[in-house]
Amino acid sequence: xxxxxxxxxxxxxxxxxxxxxxxxxxxxxxxxxxxxxxxxxxxxxxxxxxxxxxxxxxxxxxxxxxxxxxxxxxxxxxxxxxxxxxxxxxxxxxxxxxxxxxxxxxxxxxxxxxxxxxxxxxxxxxxxxxxxxxxxxxxxxxxxxxxxxxxxxxxxxxxxxxxxxxxxxxxxxxxxxxxxxxxxxxxxxxxxxxxxxxxxxxxxxxxxxxxxxxxxxxxxxxxxxxxxxxxxxxxxxxxxxxxxxxxxxxxxxxxxxxxxxxxxxxxxxxxxxxxxxxxxxxxxxxxxxxxxxxxxxxxxxxxxxxxxxxxxxxxxxxxxxxxxxxxxxxxxxxxxxxxxxxxxxxxxxxxxxxxxxxxxxxxxxxxxxxxxxxxxxxxxxxxxxxxxxxxxxxxxxxxxxxxxxxxxxxxxxxxxxxxxxxxxxxxxxxxxxxxxxxxxxxxxxxxxxxxxxxxxxxxxxxxxxxxxxxxxxxxxxxxxxxxxxxxxxxxxxxxxxxxxxxxxxxxxxxxxxxxxxxxx
Numbered sequence: 001x002x003x004x005x006x007x008x009x010x011x012x013x014x015x016x017x018x019x020x021x022x023x024x025x026x027x028x029x030x031x032x033x034x035x036x037x038x039x040x041x042x043x044x045x046x047x048x049x050x051x052x053x054x055x056x057x058x059x060x061x062x063x064x065x066x067x068x069x070x071x072x073x074x075x076x077x078x079x080x081x082x083x084x085x086x087x088x089x090x091x092x093x094x095x096x097x098x099x100x101x102x103x104x105x106x107x108x109x110x111x112x113x114x115x116x117x118x119x120x121x122x123x124x125x126x127x128x129x130x131x132x133x134x135x136x137x138x139x140x141x142x143x144x145x146x147x148x149x150x151x152x153x154x155x156x157x158x159x160x161x162x163x164x165x166x167x168x169x170x171x172x173x174x175x176x177x178x179x180x181x182x183x184x185x186x187x188x189x190x191x192x193x194x195x196x197x198x199x200x201x202x203x204x205x206x207x208x209x210x211x212x213x214x215x216x217x218x219x220x221x222x223x224x225x226x227x228x229x230x231x232x233x234x235x236x237x238x239x240x241x242x243x244x245x246x247x248x249x250x251x252x253x254x255x256x257x258x259x260x261x262x263x264x265x266x267x268x269x270x271x272x273x274x275x276x277x278x279x280x281x282x283x284x285x286x287x288x289x290x291x292x293x294x295x296x297x298x299x300x301x302x303x304x305x306x307x308x309x310x311x312x313x314x315x316x317x318x319x320x321x322x323x324x325x326x327x328x329x330x331x332x333x334x335x336x337x338x339x340x341x342x343x344x345x346x347x348x349x350x351x352x353x354x355x356x357x358x359x360x361x362x363x364x365x366x367x368x369x370x371x372x373x374x375x376x377x378x379x380x381x382x383x384x385x386x387x388x389x390x391x392x393x394x395x396x397x398x399x400x401x402x403x404x405x406x407x408x409x410x411x412x413x414x415x416x417x418x419x420x421x422x423x424x425x426x427x428x429x430x431x432x433x434x435x436x437x438x439x440x441x442x443x444x445x446x447x448x449x450x451x452x453x454x455x456x457x458x459x460x461x462x463x464x465x466x467x468x469x470x471x472x473x474x475x476x477x478x479x480x481x482x483x484x485x486x487x488x489x490x491x492x493x494x495x496x497x498x499x500x501x502x503x504x505x506x507x508x509x510x511x512x513x514x515x516x517x518x519x520x
Contacts, residue, residue, distance in 0.1 A: 071412045071414060072108040072115060072117070072412060072414070072417075073103070073104065073106050073107050073108045073117060073411045073412070074103045074104060074107055074108070075099070075103050075107040075108040075109040075118075076099060076103070076107075076109055077110075078109065078110050078111075081112075081113075082112060082254070083109065083110030083111050083112055083113075083114075083253075084109040084110055084111055085111045085112050085250070085253050085254065088111075090246075090502070090503050091395075091501075091503050092246075092396070092503075093392075093395035093396050093422055093423075093424040093425070093503075094424065096118050096120060096396070096420070096422045096424075096425065097120060097422060097424060097425045097428070099118070100118070100120035100121070100422070100425060105119070105120050105121035105123075105124055106118070106119050106120070106121070106124050106408055106409065106411045107120075108417075111253040111418070112250075112252075112253030112254040112255075113253070113254070114138075114253060114416075114417065114418045115414065115417040115418070116253075116417065116418040116419070116420060117402075117408065117411070117413050117417055117418070117419045117420070118419075118420045118422055119408060119419065119420065119421050119422065120422045120425035120426070121425065121426065121429065122426050122429065122432060122457045123409065124408050124409045124411070125421055125426060125457075125459075126456070126457075127408055127409050128400075128408045128419065128421065129462075129463045129464035130464060131406060131408070132465075133402055133403050133404050133405075133406035133413075134400045134401075134402055134403075134406065134408075134413070134419055135156070135160075135400070135403070135465055135466055136156035136157065136400065136401040136402070136403040137150075137153075137154050137155065137156050137160075137398070137399065137400065137401055138154075138252055138399055138401050138418060139156075139401065139416075140255050141154035142154055142251060142252050142398070142399070143245075143251050143258075143272070143276070144251055144252075144255030144258055145251060145255055145258025145259045145262070146251065146258060146262075146269065146272060146273050146276060147276065147321070148317075149317040149318055149320075149321050150318070150321065151318065151321035151322050151324065151325040152164060152167055152321075152322050152325060153325045153329070153398065156401070156403070157403070159313060162313060163313075163314075163318070163322065164469070166301070166302065166305055166314070167298070167322065167326075167469060168469055169301070170295070170298050170301030170302065170305075171218060171298060171469070173295065173301060174218055174221075174295070174296060174297050174298060174300075174301065175217070175218060176218065176470075176472065176473055177472050177473075181217070181218070181473075181476075182370070182371055182476060182480075184214075184217055185214050185476060185477060185480060186368050186369075186370075186480060186484075188210055188213050188214055188217075188223065189210070189480055189481055189484045190368070190484075191210070192206065192207075192209075192210035192481075192484075193484055193485065193488055193489075195210075195226060196485075196489070196517055197488070197489075197517070197519065202512060203339060203342060203513065203515055204335065204336075204339045204508070204509075204512065204513075205235070205239075206226075207334075207335040207338050207339060207481075208235055208238065208239065208331055208332075208335045209226045209231070209235055210226075211330075211331050211334045211335045211338075211477060211481075212231075212234075212235060212238065212327065212330075212331040212335075214330075214473070214477060215326060215327050215330040215331055216327075217297070218297060218298055218326075218473075219286075219297060219298045219299060219323050219326055219327060220286050220289075220290075220297055220299065221290075221296045221297035221299075221300070230282065230285075233278070233282075234278065234279065234282045237274075237275040237278040237279060237282075238275070238279075238327075238328060238331060238332070240271050240274075240275050241271070241272060241275035241276070241279070241328065241505070242328065242332045242504050242505040242506065242508075243502070243504040243505075243508070244268035244271040244272050244275070244504060245268075245272050245504060245505050246503065246504060246505070249267070250267050250269075251269070252399055252418075276324075279324045279327070279328075280320055280324065283320045283323050283324060283327075284320065286299065286323075287299065287316065287319070287320070290303060298322075298323065298326070299319065299323065302314065302319050302322070303319070306319070326470070328505070329468070329470065330470050330473070330474070332505055332506055333393060333394065333468075333470075333474060333506060334474050334477045334478060334481075336393045336506045336507070336508050337384075337387060337388060337391070337393055337460075337474075337478060338477075338478065338481050338482070339508070339509060339513065340387050340391045340393070340509065341383070341384065341387045341478075341482055342485070342491055342513065342515060343497050343499065343509065343513050343515075344383075344386075344387055344439060345486070345491050346491050346492055346493050346497060346513075346515065347439075347497060347499075348439065349492075351379075351383055351441060352486065352490070352491065354379050355377075355379060355380050355383060355482070355483075355486055356486050356487075356490075356520075358376075358377045358379055358380055359377075359380075359483055359486060359487050362376045362377055363483070363487065365487065368484070369479070369480055369483040369484060369487065371476050371479060371480065373479075373483070374479050377483075378445060378449065378450060378451055378452035379441060379445065379449070379452075380479070380482065380483065381444070381452045381454075381479070382441040382442065382443075382444035382445050382452045383441040383482075384478050384479065384482060385441070385444045385452070385454055385458060386439060386440065386441040386443065386444065388458065388460040389427045389433070389458055389460075390427070390428075390436075390437075390439055391501070391507060392423050392424045392427045392428075392460065392507065393460070393506040393507045393508070394423065394460065394461075394462075394506055394507075395422070395423055395424040395503065395507055396420050396421060396422050396423060396424065397420065397421040397423065397462050398462075398466075399418050399419070399420060400418065400419040400420075400421075400466070401416060401417070401418055401419070402414065402415055402416060402417050402418075402419060403415070421462070423459055423460070423462075426457055426459065427457075427458070427459075429457075432455075432457050461474065485517070488519065488520065489517040489518060489519060489520060490517075490518045490519075490520050491515055491516070491517055491518075492515070492516050492518065493513065493514055493515050493516060494514070494516065495514045497513055497514075498510065498511045
């Protein structure tokens with residue numbers, strides 16, 4: 001029998017045969033714990049079985065982990081949970097290049113929760129470009145915790161293939177690669193040169209205003225005045241986004257940290273989130289203008305296909321994300337490359353004069369340049385190729401994911417591991433380029449200088465099925481802007497130029513170049 005006294009008073013239990021006996025006083029809490037344990041008592045065989053199964057599971061997990069580690073290419077160790085990520089700096093492509101010197105051209109490292117394979121040489125990169133098992137993206141995209149809808153750039157599998165097919169079809173229909181679009185770009189450049197003549201301050205900003213208008217033509221069907229309040233605001237958001245975001249950033253490798261870091265105001269994630277919201281609002285306003293059924297731009301073409309489908313693969317949320325992706329990528333890469341090109345024209349005035357001589361011989365001083373003129377201007381093209389090579393403004397590719405177990409050359413790539421292509425290493429490989437740190441456009445010319453040769457290992461827009469779909473448009477813009485500027489201006493500077501870079505969405509000059517555009 002069990003006798004319970006009042007609360008906090010001692011009790012005595014005497015075990016007689018099947019009863020309890022205790023010679024010490026116990027508090028009520030002690031008694032309750034004893035009775036609870038007795039109620040939930042587990043037979044020893046079940047305990048042994050549980051422990052045995054747990055040990056077997058741990059051994060199997062460790063065995064699989066060790067087997068996976070040994071199947072990966074060699075590479076450095078990192079911390080638990082975070083892996084090697086805490087050691088990465090802003091210019092991670094340079095660190096990857098240095099690690100390749102120690103561990104080989106293809107190496108692995110743990111970045112956050114993901115095994116990551118880094119490819120740093122052309123032979124293996126060429127093999128990876130052709131591998132369909134390496135076409136997928138990280139399962140949660142590049143902005144997990146910020147981006148709830150994946151864009152075409154973040155999609156994988158059939159969803160990506162269908163959106164890629166549609167996007168290429170629509171963009172070609174509305175002018176990509178056509179003479180009409182080139183004429184519109186030429187007209188935009190004419191307006192840009194007029195504004196540059198009146199005020200050349202902050203070339204990067206002015207280039208962004210102009211280049212983004214070319215993208216606006218294809219996406220929205222119209223351009224904006226440079227002083228349009230909405231356009232000024234969106235260009236500012238675009239600049240902030242491009243400076244803050246990195247495809248090899250924390251949202252890709254440690255997605256579970258995104259929301260806490262946003263709350264703490266760390267890692268520039270609030271800037272990215274704010275810019276994303278601003279872009280989304282801007283594009284939402286544009287959507288209301290495109291409900292007439294005519295296909296005159298990308299939004300029209302997408303809505304037209306969306307109205308004919310019965311599934312939800314094509315929807316307004318994805319449309320807005322696609323438009324934002326094209327708008328950002330198409331503006332930033334061209335504006336950034338043209339900024340670097342202008343700086344190299346100042347640093348090497350002999351190259352500037354050589355391009356101007358080609359312009360004079362092929363085009364003259366009055367006629368607007370055509371993209372077809374490039375066929376007779378090999379040095380101009382060689383100069384632009386060298387800018388793209390030495391600066392590699394997209395220094396690493398957008399992260400890929402292995403959709404199945406595969407190989408890159410002799411190296412194993414397990415399913416769901418991430419893959420990075422380090423374009424910087426390829427573009428600065430002394431086995432491919434003599435004196436790779438020297439700026440020399442002549443490396444792309446034949447011996448007599450009459451023909452330009454672009455080697456396959458110059459990959460500023462990536463290559464293969466996931467190459468940038470806007471490469472053709474970008475090449476047209478780079479040529480027409482460069483020739484248009486030098487046809488009218490001589491570029492110089494009264495101050496030394498810094499070629500130090502910052503690395504965000506692309507590599508940009510760290511300091512605003514102080515350039516003077518003198519009418520010729």
